Amino acid sequence: MRDAETVSSTEELDRPLKARHVSMISIGGIIGSGLFVGSSAAIAATGPAIVVSYAIAGLLILLVMRMLADMALAAPGAGSFTEHIRMGLGPWAGFVSGWLYWIFWVLAIALEALAGANIIATWSPWPIWQIALALIVALTALNLLSTRAFGESEFWLSAIKVAAIVLFIGVGAIAVGGGMLETGRLPANLYAHGGFAPFGPISLFSGVTAVILALVGAEIITIAAAEARAPGNVVARLTTTLIIRVALFYLLSMLLVVAIVPWNAIRPGDSPFALALDAVGAPRVSLMMNLVIIVAVLSCMNSGIYVCSRVLRSLAARGEAPRAFQAIGGRGVPVQSILVGAGAGALAVLASAYSPERLFAMLVNATGMVMLIVYMLLVLAHIAYVRRGGATPLPAFVAPMVLLAMTAVIVSMMATPALASQAYAGLGSTALLVMFYHLRARAAARAPLRCNVEN
Numbered sequence: 001m002r003d004a005e006t007v008s009s010t011e012e013l014d015r016p017l018k019a020r021h022v023s024m025i026s027i028g029g030i031i032g033s034g035l036f037v038g039s040s041a042a043i044a045a046t047g048p049a050i051v052v053s054y055a056i057a058g059l060l061i062l063l064v065m066r067m068l069a070d071m072a073l074a075a076p077g078a079g080s081f082t083e084h085i086r087m088g089l090g091p092w093a094g095f096v097s098g099w100l101y102w103i104f105w106v107l108a109i110a111l112e113a114l115a116g117a118n119i120i121a122t123w124s125p126w127p128i129w130q131i132a133l134a135l136i137v138a139l140t141a142l143n144l145l146s147t148r149a150f151g152e153s154e155f156w157l158s159a160i161k162v163a164a165i166v167l168f169i170g171v172g173a174i175a176v177g178g179g180m181l182e183t184g185r186l187p188a189n190l191y192a193h194g195g196f197a198p199f200g201p202i203s204l205f206s207g208v209t210a211v212i213l214a215l216v217g218a219e220i221i222t223i224a225a226a227e228a229r230a231p232g233n234v235v236a237r238l239t240t241t242l243i244i245r246v247a248l249f250y251l252l253s254m255l256l257v258v259a260i261v262p263w264n265a266i267r268p269g270d271s272p273f274a275l276a277l278d279a280v281g282a283p284r285v286s287l288m289m290n291l292v293i294i295v296a297v298l299s300c301m302n303s304g305i306y307v308c309s310r311v312l313r314s315l316a317a318r319g320e321a322p323r324a325f326q327a328i329g330g331r332g333v334p335v336q337s338i339l340v341g342a343g344a345g346a347l348a349v350l351a352s353a354y355s356p357e358r359l360f361a362m363l364v365n366a367t368g369m370v371m372l373i374v375y376m377l378l379v380l381a382h383i384a385y386v387r388r389g390g391a392t393p394l395p396a397f398v399a400p401m402v403l404l405a406m407t408a409v410i411v412s413m414m415a416t417p418a419l420a421s422q423a424y425a426g427l428g429s430t431a432l433l434v435m436f437y438h439l440r441a442r443a444a445a446r447a448p449l450r451c452n453v454e455n
Helices: 019-030 033-074 081-089 091-120 128-145 147-183 202-214 220-225 231-260 272-279 285-317 335-354 359-387 398-415 417-454
Strands: none
Touching (some): 019 220, 033 285, 081 091, 128 285, 359 398, 398 417
């Protein structure tokens, strides 16, 4: 199925990326400081049962990515996944999901930059916000070089992250496996400190709200694949296999962490990976983990700047952002879109420095719901594709189950005091975008009438 009005936003772009680049670019967007540091808050709030929460979240996202792969095969030239949402649900959904996704990644750039700056600040006299801005400037320059330069750098940055995770899993598995052979039972840390689910069974589901956003990012495949050869086949081949691999990284890593370190010894803000490596006697743990976290931050920021620029360019091609952002520079990259996305991320960093408890907190809170809403729109778009005969239907219960599960996560967020502000901020942002779209559409509809009256 291909909408006759679909606009390709990649007509002027080269296709220098290979499948290996696309795969690693997506990994770069998924694995950031949220895994190596942010997971500590989820473990502290859920206990060893966080492993189950990751499994539930991974399954939900896997099903969504399966739907996305179907749509990519049905309309291989559509480009960004937000265009599939547009084709399935209409222009309003494309407008809303596009801008929500752009906002999400702008804030992700700022948050990752600040995470990296906090580490570098221990070695530097510069203030954190200045270091964060320097990181944004450096990665913006890299994105401005060429798409190939971005893809190659992201390949190697992501490869380092994957190697670090695999190494951690190997070291942890040897330590845990050796202990199990000696005692003949599971590690005591999985059940000795209040049980496997110390906060009760409900924590399994409330924990999903804390981890589901850590796993988003596989949809970047559709954006990067637009600059790859045979984009439809690339997306279909990599989407589900990628999320399975990343989910396994998360699941195995978290299982080993809570098996090695007592969950109640992990404080939010600590690196649970560093604690686990320290517990098994790995040398130079602090320096090693800090370097890995910095690489993860750089990789995630690199992908974020890339994604922001391509989504903004896609919106500009539709007339839903200033047309100037559609322009391609001499190096084959959308210069204005890159600068605007990176500049917005820099403004968010400045907000963290000058108004950390109000403006920046409000911006960060708004991201909590954004990807859930975008993914729900993606599921609804797939339902529309199937009804029109343009995509392979999954079992009838899958889409309603995913929507119900995501709704349950939203309700859980609204019922959890620490997460309620995220839910309301995200819903409010979505409502404002929907309202703005309809006001804009009404103004556009009245313009021809005014011209006719004047003539």
